[in-house]
Amino acid sequence: MTAPAISPTDRPAAHSHPFAVVDVETSGLAADRDRILSIAVVQVGADGSVGERWTTLLDPGCDPGPVHIHGLTRELLAGSPTFVDVVDELAARLAGRVMVAHNASFDWRFLTAEAARAGRELPIERRMCSCVLARRLDLPVPDFRLATIADFWAVPFERQHDALADALVVAEVLPRMLALAGEQDLELPITAADRTPAPRPARAPRARCAFVNPGPLAEAGLIQGMRIAFTGETDTPRDRLEQLAVDAGLAVATSVSRRTSVLVTNHAGSGSGKAKAAVAHGVPVIDEATFLRLAADVAAGSPRDVPAPALVRAPALVPTPVPATAPAPAAPAAASAASTAAQVPAARGGGGPAARRPFAVRRVLVLGGPHAEAAALRERVIDAGGLAAVNLTASVTDVVCLPGGEADRRMARIRTLGLPVTTADTFLRLLDDLLATGRRVPVQPSPGAPRSLVRGAVVDLPVATAGARWTVAATWAWDSTVEIDLVAFLVGVNELVGDDDDFVFFNQPHTDDGAVSLSVDGPSEQAITLDLMTLPSSVHRVVIAAALGDGRTFGDIGPVNVAARTPDGQPWLHATLDAATTERTMVLAEVYRRNGMWRFRAVGQGHDHGLVDLARGYGVDATD
Numbered sequence: 001m002t003a004p005a006i007s008p009t010d011r012p013a014a015h016s017h018p019f020a021v022v023d024v025e026t027s028g029l030a031a032d033r034d035r036i037l038s039i040a041v042v043q044v045g046a047d048g049s050v051g052e053r054w055t056t057l058l059d060p061g062c063d064p065g066p067v068h069i070h071g072l073t074r075e076l077l078a079g080s081p082t083f084v085d086v087v088d089e090l091a092a093r094l095a096g097r098v099m100v101a102h103n104a105s106f107d108w109r110f111l112t113a114e115a116a117r118a119g120r121e122l123p124i125e126r127r128m129c130s131c132v133l134a135r136r137l138d139l140p141v142p143d144f145r146l147a148t149i150a151d152f153w154a155v156p157f158e159r160q161h162d163a164l165a166d167a168l169v170v171a172e173v174l175p176r177m178l179a180l181a182g183e184q185d186l187e188l189p190i191t192a193a194d195r196t197p198a199p200r201p202a203r204a205p206r207a208r209c210a211f212v213n214p215g216p217l218a219e220a221g222l223i224q225g226m227r228i229a230f231t232g233e234t235d236t237p238r239d240r241l242e243q244l245a246v247d248a249g250l251a252v253a254t255s256v257s258r259r260t261s262v263l264v265t266n267h268a269g270s271g272s273g274k275a276k277a278a279v280a281h282g283v284p285v286i287d288e289a290t291f292l293r294l295a296a297d298v299a300a301g302s303p304r305d306v307p308a309p310a311l312v313r314a315p316a317l318v319p320t321p322v323p324a325t326a327p328a329p330a331a332p333a334a335a336s337a338a339s340t341a342a343q344v345p346a347a348r349g350g351g352g353p354a355a356r357r358p359f360a361v362r363r364v365l366v367l368g369g370p371h372a373e374a375a376a377l378r379e380r381v382i383d384a385g386g387l388a389a390v391n392l393t394a395s396v397t398d399v400v401c402l403p404g405g406e407a408d409r410r411m412a413r414i415r416t417l418g419l420p421v422t423t424a425d426t427f428l429r430l431l432d433d434l435l436a437t438g439r440r441v442p443v444q445p446s447p448g449a450p451r452s453l454v455r456g457a458v459v460d461l462p463v464a465t466a467g468a469r470w471t472v473a474a475t476w477a478w479d480s481t482v483e484i485d486l487v488a489f490l491v492g493v494n495e496l497v498g499d500d501d502d503f504v505f506f507n508q509p510h511t512d513d514g515a516v517s518l519s520v521d522g523p524s525e526q527a528i529t530l531d532l533m534t535l536p537s538s539v540h541r542v543v544i545a546a547a548l549g550d551g552r553t554f555g556d557i558g559p560v561n562v563a564a565r566t567p568d569g570q571p572w573l574h575a576t577l578d579a580a581t582t583e584r585t586m587v588l589a590e591v592y593r594r595n596g597m598w599r600f601r602a603v604g605q606g607h608d609h610g611l612v613d614l615a616r617g618y619g620v621d622a623t624d
Contacts (some may be wrong), residue, residue, distance in 0.1 A: 017190070019044040019128075020097040021174065023166040024107050025072060027065035031109035035060035036083060039074045039111075040163035041093045044100070048175030051475065054093055055164040056086055070161045083114045087122075092414050095123040098190060102146045104129035105519040109509075125192065130170050132189045132522040133177050136478075138394035143569040149173055176351055185413045187478045189522030209251035211301035212538050213498060217262040217284045222294045224249030224301030226261035231274035234266060234288050241291070248298040251499075256283055259496050259619040265290045304498065304538040364398045365389040368405025369424070371555050375578045377402070377424055378559060379454075384431055387452045388576035390561045391478050400427045438487055450563065453575040455604040463532055467567030472544050472589055472600075473527040475561045480547060482557045485611065486526040488516050489543040489618040490535070496619030498538055503620045504528065505611075516542060530591060532598050541592035543618065547585045548613035554606060555581040562588045564600050575602035583607055585614045 021042040028034030033046070040055035057072070057080040064072050079532065090111075101107040102128050115122045131144050141148050146169060150157040155172045159165040181188060211225030228245050230238060231253075241264070242252045256277035262287045263278040278285055286294075297401060364381045366374045366388070371426055377381050377400060378388035389396050392410045399421045417508050422430070461470060474486050490511065491500035497503055501512055510517035515534040528544050546560060554560070559578030563571045577588060583606025588603045607614060615622040 017098045017126075018046050018096065019100045019174065019189075020094050021100045021167045021171045022094075022107050022111070023163045024110050025070040025161060025163050025263040026060060026110055027060055029106075030510065031113040032063065033105075034110075035062055036076060036114050037064055037070065038163040039086070039090065040167040041090065042167045043093065043097065043163075043300070044171050044174055048178060050168075050171045052093075053164065053168065054089070054166075055457075056081060057087070058083055070151045070514075084118045087115060087118050087120050091120070091122055098172060099124050099127040100130055100170060100546075101127070102130045102149075102166070103519075103521075104191075105521055106133075126190050128188060128190045129521050130174060130177065132525050133181065135191060135525075136186055136391075136393065137177060137180055137184065144172065145569060146226070148545050165192060166484065167525075185410075189478075189525060191520065191523050205512070209246075209249070209499070210304055211249055211251075212304050212492060213251065213259060213261065213494075213496075214301060215494070216282075217286070221297065221299060222248070222250065222262075223299045225251065225304070226301075227251045227253045227259055228262055228264060229253040229256050229260050229274055229278075229283075230264045231272050232265045232267045232270050234264075236288065236292070241288070241548075244292075244295055246294050249301060250295075250298065253621065255621040257281060257285075257616065257619055257621050262286055262291075264288060304536060307340055312456040323439060336533045362397045363389045363393075363395050364385040364400060365392055365396045366400045366405075367402065367408045367410070369402025371578075371581060374402060375423070375559070376579060377427070378576055380428070380431060382452050382454050382576060385452060386437070387450070387574055388559065388561075390475060390559050390576065392499065398422070448569040450574045453573055453602040455575070455577065455602055457575070458599055459573060460599050461532075461564070461591070463598050468515070468533040469529065469531050469567045470591070471527050471529045471569075472591065473525065473563045473565060474520075474546060474588060475525050475563075476557050476559070478524050480524060480557050482552045483550070484526070484557070484560075485547045485549070486518060486528060487527045487545050487611065487615075488518070489620070490516060491537045491541050491543060491618055493540045494537050495541070500621055501614060502539070503618070503622075505615075515539075532591075541590055543587060544589045544591070545585060545587045545614060547614065549610075552584070553581065554583050554586055560586070560588065562602065573600060573602075575604070577602070577604035584610050 005022075014207045020042055021257070023040050024036045025038045026034050026036055036058055037060055038055065040053070042053045043051040044050055057077055059077050059080040059082055061082070064070075064074060064077060067073050082362075093378075099108065107181070108124065108127055113121055130149070131146075134141075134144050134149055139149070139150050139152060146166060147157055147160060150169045150173060153173045155169055155175050157165070157169045178188075180186075209225060209227075213225045213227050214223045215226075217226065228250050230241060234241060245252050256263055256274045258281045260278070260281065260283045263274060263283050264287070265272075265275060265285060266287050268275060268285050275285070364378075364386050366377050366381075368374070369377075381388045392413060396419060399419050400423070401421050402424055402486060411421075451459075463470075474484075476484065485506050487506075488502075488504040489497055491497055501508070504511060504516050504518050506518070509519075513534055513536075515531045515536070517529050519529065521527055528542075548554065548557075559576050562575045562577060564573040566572045575589070577586065586606040587603045589603055591603070592599055612622045
């Protein structure tokens with residue numbers, strides 16, 4: 001599918017920011033250990049004009065990684081400048097501009113990590129992701145890869161994974177997207193640099209216990225995988241005790257939590273922080289002599305990572321429901337072959353037969369009203385098979401106006417678009433009539449329309465057919481000023497993390513193996529990406545949650561939209577969660593193993609406590 005070319009001079013620029021379009025090619029995916037191999041910067045003026053371009057290869061001082069992707073061999077990079085050699089030139093080209101990149105958090109992390117190694121700080125105060133902008137524009141494309149966006153705007157793209165070629169394509173499509181954003185009165189997804197997870201400093205990988213924690217110490221004695229903490233003075237040097245524990249297959253903890261198997265101390269009543277925590281959590285306490293005796297005969301434990309069972313093919317996929325009154329258009333060949341998003345397995349708890357889902361494939365935006373009333377109305381929309389919109393986008397089909405909604409600044413744009421606007425009473429009467437008669441609202445559906453899930457609904461992910469790299473994204477109102485942190489907990493069958501590295505959050509944005517990572521894609525968009533084939537077999541469930549700071553509650557921000565995206569980037573499932581009022585944290589979704597398959601559950605469970613208490617509940621040694 002292509003769009004007519006839009007010249008930047010066809011209309012005045014809707015946004016007055018000068019931009020620096022950036023692309024980097026790298027030796028891997030982890031900014032804290034991999035390196036940049038090439039950089040390109042293309043400057044774009046506030047009027048959309050493409051200005052100066054600059055590119056350079058870099059000598060990374062390490063293996064260049066996936067040469068089959070970027071084509072940058074050791075021989076080609078030999079003799080190139082280092083990042084230190086070009087950092088001043090790079091800084092000059094970025095200064096005073098909004099950095100733009102496709103999947104910008106990736107490029108930002110690498111640039112920031114390289115600058116930190118060089119002892120420098122790049123002048124990137126704001127950044128914007130062109131992929132997020134394309135999503136906000138609701139471009140009718142099968143996916144949001146750069147090649148697809150270029151094809152939509154009829155921009156030639158001949159050399160992918162070349163830094164300058166990639167940057168030039170983004171620079172060419174950017175003015176077109178900015179013009180369309182201006183026509184839609186769309187808020188640009190510009191993110192302040194301080195709302196991006198800071199790269200972790202490079203460090204040697206920490207030895208990870210190879211065994212699953214079997215729980216607290218019992219009469220059977222020590223078992224490999226038990227988590228041991230020490231406190232107070234000991235006759236044996238502390239480092240020797242810790243090494244003895246590690247050599248025996250035990251895990252050494254630096255603090256005491258509900259995951260701790262036993263606390264070793266010669267002064268149980270010392271009143272130390274660890275001793276108090278042991279009492280609070282009911283952790284067994286033994287002295288040094290007892291530990292040394294038990295450590296001489298540690299029982300075999302269960303290995304943490306065993307070969308994962310072969311993935312079971314998900315149940316037969318069924319097409320997204322299509323209204324009988326509106327036959328589905330023929331899908332473009334490229335779209336029908338490229339994406340699984342047009343096929344969705346039946347959801348458990350996700351709605352009944354088609355006759356009970358009269359609003360299927362419609363997207364309804366609710367404006368105004370008290371939070372509880374708006375939330376209840378959105379719940380009715382979802383129960384009827386529709387999608388509850390959080391923001392005004394091109395795919396919104398209906399608007400329901402509660403008291404106060406007429407003053408919403410988006411009403412002018414809604415009238416311009418000619419969208420139907422009804423009161424809550426009128427909308428509910430229409431819905432009740434449709435349910436009573438079994439009719440459905442006619443609409444021309446998109447071939448890749450995502451399925452809407454209610455809270456608690458469960459769907460099998462077609463990993464065996466669609467691929468293993470899935471993304472769970474959260475978005476909220478674009479005009480919100482509340483800061484939200486998306487987090488993930490990798491828990492075992494005991495519902496506890498096996499290690500503090502199994503907690504992905506703002507300042508620890510990925511696991512060491514890269515199986516789970518966080519990206520801050522915009523001011524109102526964050527995502528957790530899961531590589532389900534890389535996740536250790538000891539991880540039974542990935543819990544994805546959101547947390548607020550500064551005493552704010554979810555009643556302040558309204559609904560949060562959670563989307564599961566396929567490996568090709570298509571939105572496959574949607575859930576709108578906004579039942580919370582006073583809660584400060586909310587479990588949004590879970591991805592978990594069941595009978596050889598991975599499942600997705602829309603949760604929407606709120607808690608009045610903050611992130612620290614939520615993390616402690618999953619066994620993380622978190623501090624305020």
